[in-house]
Amino acid sequence: METISILGCGWLGLPLADYLIGKGYKLKGSTRTRSVLEVIRARGIEPFYLVLDPGLRGDSVDEFFNCDVLVVNFPPERRDDIAGYHPAQIKSLIARMESSPVKKVLFVSSTSVYPDLGREVSEDDNAPPEKPSGAALLEAERLLRGSSRFETTIIRFGGLIGYDRKPGRFLAGKKGIAGGNVPVNLIHRDDCLGIIHRIIERNA
Numbered sequence: 516m517e518t519i520s521i522l523g524c525g526w527l528g529l530p531l532a533d534y535l536i537g538k539g540y541k542l543k544g545s546t547r548t549r550s551v552l553e554v555i556r557a558r559g560i561e562p563f564y565l566v567l568d569p570g571l572r573g574d575s576v577d578e579f580f581n582c583d584v585l586v587v588n589f590p591p592e593r594r595d596d597i598a599g600y601h602p603a604q605i606k607s608l609i610a611r612m613e614s615s616p617v618k619k620v621l622f623v624s625s626t627s628v629y630p631d632l633g634r635e636v637s638e639d640d641n642a643p644p645e646k647p648s649g650a651a652l653l654e655a656e657r658l659l660r661g662s663s664r665f666e667t668t669i670i671r672f673g674g675l676i677g678y679d680r681k682p683g684r685f686l687a688g689k690k691g692i693a694g695g696n697v698p699v700n701l702i703h704r705d706d707c708l709g710i711i712h713r714i715i716e717r718n719a
Contacts, residue, residue, distance in 0.1 A: 516540065517583040517584060517715075518542075518582040518584075519540050519541070519582060520544070520579055520580065520582040520584070520586070521588055522587050522608075523545065523588040524545060526680070527588060527675065528544065531708050533558055534708045534712060536558075536559055538712060541561075542561065543561045543562075544562060545562075545564070545573070545579060546565075547566045549564055567607055567608065569600055571607040571610075580612060580615035580616070581615065582617060584617075584620075585612065585617045585619070586620075586621045586623065587608065587620060587659075591648040591651045597648055598654075601652070601655055604655075605659065609658060609662055612662070613662060613665075619665060619666050619668070619718070620666070620668070621667075621668050621670065621714060621715065622667055622669045624655070624669050625652055625673060626674075626700050629644065630643065656669050668719060672702055674699060674700040677704035682701060
């Protein structure tokens with residue numbers, strides 16, 4: 516039985532932990548809110564309090580990183596210095612991982628690493644992102660891929676929807692909206708869970 520640690524048990528991370536438990540994996544999950552620890556524990560997930568601000572601190576940090584696969588699943592915060600702050604968080608994370616048993620990292624990134632091209636994109640599209648959060652994620656990807664101590668798989672999800680997240684809410688109350696024919700990225704959370712599981716299952 517593989518042990519999987521999920522750094523960031525929020526809207527995607529907590530259902531992911533539930534899903535993977537159902538597939539027979541042993542799960543550890545982190546939160547930066549102490550009141551959520553019991554919520555995580557009640558679902559059969561071993562809970563950990565961890566914070567990256569941007570240095571890594573928390574409770575039983577070494578035990579959290581004692582796993583086969585680490586899923587890094589926390590988005591850049593909304594702050595003016597995010598282009599430097601988020602990579603600093605990832606550097607702190609890498610420093611701890613390089614002295615841990617972690618051999619496989621799955622990094623949940625975003626399509627915001629691409630500029631607004633209005634068409635299909637691929638890994639070969641390397642124009643710089645337009646938003647600081649996209650630049651922060653692209654640098655985070657580069658840092659993780661640069662380590663020789665573990666292997667990193669990057670998933671660029673975009674437009675996560677499902678359950679309480681309905682696409683219409685992004686337009687609610689707005690008037691005179693332009694660009695009705697502009698392409699939009701959408702993916703259902705259930706599909707995200709299946710994709711992540713398949714990557715882990717196949718060691719892709």
